[in-house]
Every structure is written in C-alpha cells, then in structure tokens.
Amino acid sequence: xxxxxxxxxxxxxxxxxxxxxxxxxxxxxxxxxxxxxxxxxxxxxxxxxxxxxxxxxxxxxxxxxxxxxxxxxxxxxxxxxxxxxxxxxxxxxxxxxxxxxxxxxxxxxxxxxxxxxxxxxxxxxxxxxxxxxxxxxxxxxxxxxxxxxxxxxxxxxxxxxxxxxxxxxxxxxxxxxxxxxxxxx
Amino acid sequence: xxxxxxxxxxxxxxxxxxxxxxxxxxxxxxxxxxxxxxxxxxxxxxxxxxxxxxxxxxxxxxxxxxxxxxxxxxxxxxxxxxxxxxxxxxxxxxxxxxxxxxxxxxxxxxxxxxxxxxxxxxxxxxxxxxxxxxxxxxxxxxxxxxxxxxxxxxxxxxxxxxxxxxxxxxxxxxxxxxxxxxxxxxxxxxxxxxxxxxxxxxxxxxxxxxxxxxxxxxxxxxxxxxxxxxxxxxxxxxxxxxxxxxxxxxxxxxxxxxxxxxxxxxxxxxxxxxxxxxxxxxxxxxxxxxxxxxxxxxxxxxxxxx
Numbered sequence: 419x420x421x422x423x424x425x426x427x428x429x430x431x432x433x434x435x436x437x438x439x440x441x442x443x444x445x446x447x448x449x450x451x452x453x454x455x456x457x458x459x460x461x462x463x464x465x466x467x468x469x470x471x472x473x474x475x476x477x478x479x480x481x482x483x484x485x486x487x488x489x490x491x492x493x494x495x496x497x498x499x500x501x502x503x504x505x506x507x508x509x510x511x512x513x514x515x516x517x518x519x520x521x522x523x524x525x526x527x528x529x530x531x532x533x534x535x536x537x538x539x540x541x542x543x544x545x546x547x548x549x550x551x552x553x554x555x556x557x558x559x560x561x562x563x564x565x566x567x568x569x570x571x572x573x574x575x576x577x578x579x580x581x582x583x584x585x586x587x588x589x590x591x592x593x594x595x596x597x598x599x600x601x602x603x
Numbered sequence: 604x605x606x607x608x609x610x611x612x613x614x615x616x617x618x619x620x621x622x623x624x625x626x627x628x629x630x631x632x633x634x635x636x637x638x639x640x641x642x643x644x645x646x647x648x649x650x651x652x653x654x655x656x657x658x659x660x661x662x663x664x665x666x667x668x669x670x671x672x673x674x675x676x677x678x679x680x681x682x683x684x685x686x687x688x689x690x691x692x693x694x695x696x697x698x699x700x701x702x703x704x705x706x707x708x709x710x711x712x713x714x715x716x717x718x719x720x721x722x723x724x725x726x727x728x729x730x731x732x733x734x735x736x737x738x739x740x741x742x743x744x745x746x747x748x749x750x751x752x753x754x755x756x757x758x759x760x761x762x763x764x765x766x767x768x769x770x771x772x773x774x775x776x777x778x779x780x781x782x783x784x785x786x787x788x789x790x791x792x793x794x795x796x797x798x799x800x801x802x803x804x805x806x807x808x809x810x811x812x813x814x815x816x817x818x819x820x821x822x823x824x825x826x827x828x829x830x831x832x833x834x835x836x837x838x839x840x841x842x843x844x845x846x847x848x849x850x851x852x853x854x855x856x857x858x859x860x861x862x863x864x865x866x867x868x869x870x871x872x873x874x875x876x877x878x879x880x881x882x883x884x885x886x887x888x889x890x891x892x893x894x895x896x897x898x899x900x901x902x903x904x905x906x907x908x909x
Contacts, residue, residue, distance in 0.1 A: 490902075540637070
C-alpha cells in the first residue's frame with residue numbers, strides 16, 4: 419500500500435510563516451540600509467519575492483533582490499547521475515559590504531547553502547550573509563544553520579519534503595511525500 | 604537535454620540537443636562579465652587542446668572556457684605534437700589515454716579524425732574542425748549570436764557567402780540553421796558551390812546583390828588564400844568586386860541585415876573594412892559567444908555522468 423502524501427503547511431500557514439520571517443528580518447536589519455534578498459533557484463526565488471513584497475508593504479522601503487543558481491558550485495556534479503539544468507545567476511547590484519539574506523524553501527543537508535555561499539563570495543564580499551528558510555527538516559551534513567526559519571520539523575530521511583508554490587504549481591503547500599529525495603541536496 | 608559523450612558534428616544532433624546547448628551557453632554569459640570570471644565546476648578535470656592546424660580564436664576560446672570552469676587545460680600545437688614525427692592518430696589517442704585526460708578538443712586536416720579518436724579512446728572528444736567536413740562549435744556560436752540579435756532563428760533567411768566548397772563552417776551551419784528552422788541560401792561563384800548541395804535543404808545563388816535582397820543575416824566565409832593557387836576564380840580582385848560585401852551593396856536593401864564572419868577576416872576581399880567595423884557587424888560578438896558556447900559544451904559533456 420502506497421502511503422498518502424501529507425500536507426504539512428497549507429496556504430494560510432505559508433503566508434503566516436513568510437509574514438513572521440519578514441518581520442524578523444526587518445527587526446534585525448533595521449534601518450534596512452544595505453539589506454538585500456537573494457533567492458536560491460528555483461523555489462527560493464519566488465519566496466524571496468514574496469518576503470520582499472511584505473517588507474515593502476510594512477516599511478515602504480524597496481530592497482534590491484537577486485537570484486542565485488548554485489548548479490556550478492555543486493559538490494556532486496561528477497557523481498550525480500543526472501545533469502542539473504544550468505540557469506542564470508541574476509544579481510544586478512554589487513554585493514560588496516551588503517547585508518545579504520539568502521532565501522530558500524527547504525533546509526536539509528546544507529549542501530545547497532554551502533554552494534550558494536561559495537557562489538556569492540565569488541561575486542563579491544558581502545558584509546554579512548544570513549539565511550532564511552521556509553522549512554528546516556534537519557539531517558544536516560555540514561555545519562550550517564538558518565537565521566530565520568518558518569517551521570522546524572523532525573523528519574525521517576526516506577521521505578521527501580516538497581514545497582509547491584502558486585507561482586509554479588498553482589497551489590501553495592508544503593507536502594511530506596512517502597519516497598526519498600531524488601538527490602540528497 | 605544534451606547527454607552525449609562526444610561532440611563530433613552538428614549533423615547527428617537533434618533540435619532539442621542544440622536548444623539545450625544554446626540555453627546553457629546563455630546562462631554562462633553572465634559569468635564572463637563578473638570581476639572574478641571563474642567557477643569551480645570542472646575542478647580536477649583535464650582538457651587537452653590538440654590542434655593540428657593553426658587556430659587563434661577556437662583554441663584560445665576553448666582554453667579560456669576550460670580555465671573559467673577551473674579545468675586544467677593543456678595545449679598541443681602542430682610544432683610540438685608528435686603527429687609531425689609520423690605518429691598515427693590512433694597511437695596518439697592511445698598515448699593520451701594513458702595520461703587519463705577527460706576530454707580532447709581536436710582540430711585536424713583529415714575529415715573524420717575526431718570520430719576515429721572517439722572510437723579508439725575512453726575520453727570525450729570535441730571536434731574543433733576536421734578538414735572540410737564540420738566545425739560544430741562555430742555553428743553553435745553563430746546560432747547563439749543570431750538568436751541574441753534577432754530573438755529567434757526560426758523562419759529567418761540566412762545567406763552563407765563565399766567558398767562553400769572548402770568550408771567546414773558552411774557545412775556545420777547548413778545543418779544547424781536548417782535544423783532550427785531557418786532558410787539557408789548559399790551564394791558564391793559556381794566553382795565554389797558544390798554540385799547537389801541543394802540536397803541539404805538549401806537554395807543557391809550566383810549573384811550576390813540578387814541573393815542578399817531578402818536576407819536577415821549574411822554569414823561570410825573567409826577566402827582561403829592558401830588554396831587559391833588552385834584557381835577557383837580568375838583573381839582575388841574579381842572575387843572582391845563580385846562577392847565582397849561593401850556598404851554600396853548593402854545600401855539598396857530595405858531591411859537591416861546583420862553581418863557575421865567566423866574569422867579571421869580578409870579586409871578588402873570578402874568584407875570591406877567599413878562593413879567589418881560597422882554596428883551591423885557581429886564579428887566580435889561571435890568571438891565573445893565562442894567562450895560561452897565552449898563553456899557550455901565542456902560543462903554538458905564533463906559535468907555529471909552520461
């Protein structure tokens with residue numbers, strides 16, 4: 419019998435989580451000078467945009483926002499059995515001396531974040547880099563932790579967490595699926 | 604998606620594979636404008652550029668592409684290659700294989716040389732020009748350049764002008780452009796247009812002014828001066844007068860036409876200096892895109908198992 423997928427967060431939960439994340443970022447980063455959001459492809463990009471919208475509506479400040487693709491910095495390129503599709507990194511501002519908040523959907527092994535940190539420091543030298551994630555599912559393989567977390571969840575490794583967003587899948591949800599992740603990234 | 608071990612020619616590629624290469628190359632262009640133009644992707648991989656014919660832009664762009672991806676690149680030129688001592692290509696392949704390179708970029712005067720090497724060895728092979736057969740990476744560069752400036756390739760009318768007979772660039776471009784849905788017209792003196800070339804799905808024209816009337820892009824080919832002792836046309840001067848692109852010949856055209864050339868150019872022969880340096884000339888864009896295309900190929904062939 420195949421197990422059913424379980425909904426961990428619905429539309430309302432995600433909305434509230436992002437609201438809280440945005441408020442925490444504002445509190446810690448005030449007066450918001452030199453604050454930038456950078457979304458990690460692909461889900462992190464849409465989440466960064468939403469957080470940006472919330473920050474904008476609360477503070478009436480517009481923050482630079484960028485996109486980072488970590489493909490070229492992966493540590494499993496020569497061993498992974500499939501080729502990840504390379505997409506553009508789009509950061510149209512200097513990251514030097516900025517306070518960067520990286521945004522991603524799921525924090526798992528920490529390897530994506532390691533790759534994003536390397537990618538970011540190749541572009542410039544930010545003053546600080548912080549991490550905001552919607553959900554932290556544990557099982558870190560590197561010494562990495564998030565500064566802002568929407569939901570912390572204890573999970574077992576042979577199940578996967580999938581975030582679907584209205585921008586892509588037409589539905590906001592965080593799902594627990596009964597099979598392991600395709601890549602442990 | 605592109606999952607091949609080798610890139611030997613455009614002829615065997617599908618439209619989807621070509622699209623995947625172009626998309627990847629576009630993503631790489633951003634890296635070329637960074638202050639630190641290097642990513643760690645191909646760390647520990649070895650790229651050997653084995654060029655048995657002279658080359659500036661192809662060899663240098665492969666070398667730069669490899670270095671920007673953190674691969675180790677090694678160049679072997681004709682004068683330093685043991686092929687000039689009479690070593691066969693097969694033995695050369697075996698010798699190189701014993702040193703465990705990951706990829707060989709081969710330019711050779713014999714058509715099919717990269718295919719032979721790919722059969723004999725475990726490493727990947729990229730064809731950087733084999734005789735008058737194919738020059739696949741140049742055709743991909745040209746596709747990327749056209750797409751960037753025209754926003755598409757499909758349904759464009761492209762003229763390839765000059766020495767079609769001896770040109771590997773022309774052959775690869777014919778395959779590449781027709782696969783992507785462009786219409787291709789070959790223009791040149793009858794002696795330089797191979798008979799039955801229309802079978803590749805192209806049209807031919809002997810008169811330049813008439814031929815370029817409805818075109819969006821002209822790809823010029825270099826008159827290979829080293830071959831002209833064989834007399835394919837009466838004189839260089841006559842060729843320049845009849846087939847050289849000048850501003851006067853472009854003036855009567857109703858729409859703007861873009862000029863491309865794989866280089867090196869012969870100023871005053873196939874292209875007038877005023878045209879070569881005009882804004883409609885994309886010759887230097889092609890060189891820049893050359894690095895992006897070659898990065899994309901090294902990444903697609905070496906990044907990840909296929």
